[in-house]
Amino acid sequence: MQYASVVGLVRTLLIILLVYFGIKILARLFMPFFLKFVAKKAEARFGGQFSQYQQQQRNQQKTTKEGEVIIDKIPNTKASNKDVGEYVDFEEID
Numbered sequence: 588m589q590y591a592s593v594v595g596l597v598r599t600l601l602i603i604l605l606v607y608f609g610i611k612i613l614a615r616l617f618m619p620f621f622l623k624f625v626a627k628k629a630e631a632r633f634g635g636q637f638s639q640y641q642q643q644q645r646n647q648q649k650t651t652k653e654g655e656v657i658i659d660k661i662p663n664t665k666a667s668n669k670d671v672g673e674y675v676d677f678e679e680i681d
Contacts, residue, residue: 647657
């Protein structure tokens with residue numbers, strides 16, 4: 588059976604602190620490069636989506652004639668529910 592020693596405890600704490608501060612220093616050094624990489628990837632993805640949207644708009648303009656109206660979506664019209672009851676107007680009493 589082994590027992591914990593003070594030297595082993597201090598050694599473990601020093602290793603944990605060195606790893607923590609090492610990661611902290613490396614993060615400060617490499618984080619700007621990582622953020623630039625992520626920003627470039629996001630810019631490329633959004634730029635691709637924007638160009639696809641522009642392409643779709645151009646294709647729609649070519650297929651429609653001047654003055655023609657196109658409805659993309661029919662709005663949902665909800666009928667009022669008659670089972671709810673009637674509306675009662677009220678007045679505040681002072």
